[in-house]
Amino acid sequence: MGWPFINDWTWTAQVFFTLHTLALLMKMHSYAFYNGHLSETQRRLRALDNPSTASRESAYRYPTTSSSSDDDTRGKEEGEKVDVGTLREDLAMELISPLGRATYPQNLTVWNFCDYLLCPTLCYELEYPRTQRIQWTEVIAKTLAVFGCIFLLTITSEEFILPVMIDSAARLEHVESLSETVLILAESFADRHFYSDWWNSTDWLEFSREWNIPVHHFFRRHVYGASRPHLSRPMATIITFLISAIAHELVMACITKKVRGFGLIAQMMQLPIVLVQRTKWVKGKKVFNNVCFWISMILGLSTMCSLYVLF
Known part of the structure; x- marks a missing residue:
């Protein structure tokens, strides 16, 4: 972050460099934390193969960019116990994109990460809506x-x-x-x-x-x-x-x-x-x-x- 100052760049170049650095940091944060959440979700889903020892707390729905209220993104109340079938379904749905064409961990590829870096968004999703052809x-x-x-x-x-x-x-x-x-x-x-x-x-x-x-x-x-x-x-x-x-x-x-x-x-x-x-x-x-x-x-x-x- 100090590079522009050391090289005595103009203030416009400094701001441009700083803002893009912050944007990349936010993108990497979103990518890491969201995939970390999906990893934990997958671990809980696998743990349900042995229901007697698995946690029965409701699935945590990661906040989305489309919801209008923070309460809508939190799912059921924390600590609420649910039956194994419902919990398994909720956890499995969390690992699938809303459009149904991408799943975790198949999204963990270099191409997917580079594609995300070029998308005009700071929030990582498993899949983004696409047009049929380039306009x-x-x-x-x-x-x-x-x-x-x-x-x-x-x-x-x-x-x-x-x-x-x-x-x-x-x-x-x-x-x-x-x-x-x-x-x-x-x-x-x-x-x-x-x-x-x-x-x-x-x-x-x-x-x-x-x-x-x-x-x-x-x-x-x-x-x-x-x-x-x-x-x-x-x-x-x-x-x-x-x-x-x-x-x-x-x-x-x-x-x-x-x-x-x-x-x-x-x-x-x-x-x-x-x-x-x-x-x-x-x-x-x-x-x-x-x-x-x-x-x-x-x-x-x-x-x-x-x-x-x-x-």
Whole structure:
């Protein structure tokens, strides 16, 4: 992870390298943990050949990326005893893909792993839905969209964000009054408005679900979903947000070459805001919540960037 800094890469290259490294780490985590779960499931299935000594606890269903609630992925209550026939069927079904064309351990091949690495997902599955043939128009369109977005992000950042922040940093070194400082920071707030076109959420939980769906699936499955059997829902949510905040702080460190924790604190402050928005006095007022979200998004990001510039 320190290679980009040692070679003095540009911040865009550093972020690109860091994000792809994190993506590969998350992919390998998902691959290892899911296959580990399947290995344990297979062991329990084989142990049922001797029912007198085998565990009779219900089969654990690994969290999926398609379920809408963590309770849907946990199967029967922990510790509940089931009959051997039902348990054998549940364990066997866990070893088969939903489409029925792949099973464990036949999936443990180099080709399967390489195929998974190239799939646009962070969560490993035994099998993914496939089209009958390659739609080359879609491939070309998505490829152009990817490189087009990278180009626009780079141009926007280099031409409109960095110059403003660098200029603000230089001017802040020579300010003589509080009013001048406020005016300079206010300019930074205004220059952050173009990010608003990327998000249309009414609260931070909705934003965390929709801004990056593959990452959301990974955290819900391997962090939140894996924590739920051992922790309460609030604690699992806090841990999920904390790990996500640490990853975002790492990206900010690549951009600013500073580790200050402002991004981590800002992201963790989203949870109290969500609690307020979920109260009976505020919940359901979509327009009001949307306005509050925009205010916190614009002022929060601008303030965070300004803090990285100042300190």
